[in-house]
Amino acid sequence: MSTNFSLKHPYILADEATEKYYCYGDGSDVFVSDNLKDWEPAQSELPQLNQPAVIKVRNEYRIYTVTDDGILLYVSDTPTSGFHVRDYVITYDDNSFEFNHNRLVISHPSVISDPITREHYLVYGCCHGGVKILHLNPRNGLAFVDGPGITIAKAPEFNSRITDGYIYYNENDKSYYLFATYGSDKHGSVRVGKSSHINGPYLDCNRRDMADTNNFDDTIGYMILAPMHFDDCTFVYGYSRPVVFKDFNNKLHLSVYVYNSDEEDGIVSITDLLTTESSNAQIPFLPVPFGMELCGTPCDTSILPSNVCGPYEYINLTKEVPLPLNDYNPLSLLQPSEQGVSSTRNSWALAIPHKAGGRVELGGSLRGYWIISNDNKLIIRYNNTVEEYISVPVKISSTSVQTTLLIGFDNNGNFLAAKKY
Known part of the structure; x- marks a missing residue:
């Protein structure tokens, strides 16, 4: 399924309390839907957000947003209004954000609740610094430890970057999967690695560590989305901001920000994320490509x-x-x-x-x-x-x-x- 609205750096929250889906992004707007197909702007009073990540913990909604100083946490007891600042989760004060005498740019946070340990983690990108994971205090959403966290994926050593990451725990094989964006937003590819621990290491199909610093040829990671074109379907130049979530019917989805042009902004795309239980599939996720909508169920009875x-x-x-x-x-x-x-x-x-x-x-x-x-x-x-x-x-x-x-x-x-x- 695909959506038709543009909201840069989208992040979707499936809120069981209101039985609605909320899509947050840059700015102060939030879109709401009952079915993931029909979206409309919600009446909201949000602060100006930049690359937000959202999680609900008990009765508290938490929004992590990027600022010039780091990643800031807002909290509220409603999904669309009443947010106030709690504190910074991470700032540039740590000299770990220096690379070749330049400051690394923190970007695209996501927040994860580990279903096994109930611990919380912040995953974020910092271009040439790779994707990092930081342990959070579940009680208040702030950092549990000092420093920038652990690097779980690295950009290639040549002139490229890695911008964001999202971790999903797959109950079927008891494994964690890292979805990461390699390259610039408008020409990015989404790749996946697998780990038995939330802190990594995350390995691709060929058992290569996504944090391998010798990634000279940019081939690390099982690539599930990249610039591609089918006839009768829109050109796709690149993807960014992968977020994996289940709907209220327990179906798995992948939301991304899709670029159809070098000049124009992208659009929000929500697609079905299918899984395969084959023993040969070390990475079991198969997304329905952009421009196509699932109109039935996979042929799990017989292929004629x-x-x-x-x-x-x-x-x-x-x-x-x-x-x-x-x-x-x-x-x-x-x-x-x-x-x-x-x-x-x-x-x-x-x-x-x-x-x-x-x-x-x-x-x-x-x-x-x-x-x-x-x-x-x-x-x-x-x-x-x-x-x-x-x-x-x-x-x-x-x-x-x-x-x-x-x-x-x-x-x-x-x-x-x-x-x-």
């Missing part, structure tokens, strides 16, 4: 070969420097007896396994086969690559056309998406 076969637009989010716009390639899933449009009879002379459901042609040159696994995943094999997908019914937001989306990952830890024509 007749529904799978056909032409697709295929994107593989491989990490390169500089980060490119990932445009789609043609992908064809064929019956065993079919040939691709660019194929010759000799190109299919190599026999496919008896268990194969059909043939694959990717980009007009790569050829392989597909099967449906016992756990109802679509598996594509070609050369030394293995790709695993779940099938999702979607509607294209711009045209309202319904189609099939395949989303998954390959054995190199790359996120994959394929939209059926």
